[in-house]
């Protein structure tokens with residue numbers, strides 16, 4: 001039987017979780033491949049006029065037209081590799097969606113993190129569909145609703161384990177932010193690789 005997503009009960013969003021899209025031997029092989037063969041870079045963003053290095057390594061692969069701008073910088077994707085294409089095809093099949101790019105994040109240990117944000121860049125269009133695959137150490141993924149007062153704000157935590165796939169769609173990016181919080185090195189000492197598959201809408205010429 002095809003694996004099925006478990007849908008979190010959230011207002012104003014559609015977030016599904018599939019704990020085992022990849023079996024143990026696939027997880028081990030892809031983790032090794034991703035750690036060693038992806039062109040990982042520390043990225044510098046310009047934030048309020050200051051140069052800030054993001055607290056993790058990143059890489060961007062995709063179709064050549066899938067150009068992505070953030071913090072005023074245009075990002076040209078690297079071409080797909082055979083392994084990334086294989087992962088993409090499996091994700092597309094189980095999600096019933098099409099993607100033309102992937103943003104990869106490497107969290108070396110619990111000190112690396114991702115702050116609160118929504119993936120709502122104009123390139124992704126209205127109601128973007130994002131599929132997020134994880135290999136390596138488990139990390140907590142948090143979601144918080146943007147339209148509530150702080151004291152009543154719903155916060156949801158889903159631990160993302162190796163081999164899992166998280167799917168965000170519908171109004172999720174409009175109403176929710178998400179993050180991967182820091183953890184102590186006692187709790188998370190091992191690296192984690194995350195791949196977020198996206199569909200960048202091509203600019204109309």
Ligand SMILES: O=C(O)CCC(=O)C(=O)O
Pocket residue numbers: 103105114119132141160178179180194196
């Ligand atoms: O590492 C994760 O699970 C989240 C990644 C993420 O939110 C992003 O790349 O936009």
Ligand SMILES: [Fe+2]
Pocket residue numbers: 117118119178
């Ligand atoms: Fe994100």
